[in-house]
Amino acid sequence: MTRSAMLSSWQMWAMLSAGFAALTAVFAKVGVDNINSDYATLIRTLVILGVAALIVTATGQWRSPGSVSPRTYLFLVLSGLATGASWLCYFRALKLGDAARVAPVDKLSVVLVAVFAAIFLGEKLSAANWAGVALIAVGAVLVAL
Template sequence: MVNSAGWFYWALLSAILAALTAIFAKVGIQGVDSDLATLIRTAIIIVVLSAFVAYTGKWTNPLELSPKTWLFLGLSGLATGASWVCYFRALKIGDASKVAPVDKLSLVLVAVFAFAFLGERPSLREWSGISMVAGGVLLLAFK
């Protein structure tokens, strides 16, 4: 079983890799259409994740998943793809140091959506932190 604090280390690693993603993408999209760049990135992700799932023995028949799982993973995939297209277009025309913080407004929106749709109830302290993130994004994004 995974340590209950283990989520933090995975999330921190995710943040580090997401930061590198913005830097690598900003350099990589020079002279390339942002939509084509997104397609190339996605193809690489498919290859790497396929190899990872196969190597770790985690492959199971996806046709055995429930319709609800398919629906919500499908919606998540559509949202991810649309997000990547928007992110790469923003990186193409904007500074990475401004695009990435605005993209992180997703943190604020996740909290709001989790409150509205998943019944999660952040504490006053947590809402304060979420509000500070929102304020920080606005401070970084606009002069």
């Protein structure tokens, strides 16, 4: 596979996301050891804000705020609120539980995304896809026990 093909492959980016998410759980578990989980979430959020700003600046992707539609703003704000709530809950769970158990339960989001995408976005999954979703759900529950 060429470098260009790799950079445009959703599968490669998804695998990188999974790898970084795994590191997130391990690093966060150590990070919340001696501080409040909400404060830890704030620190993490500031780091992410800084990195995102650097990437947008380095790649010249800044846009005029007026060029973004109100609908886009609405859904990005809702996504941001959901992300914030997720992170606060995730860090609280890591503070209270084992990373090896918390992370799989958190990944039940995969199951919920499939259900929500089918209901709200009209996405169609095959029987094999739904079987995979069910296995993810069962696997997360078994790891959490």
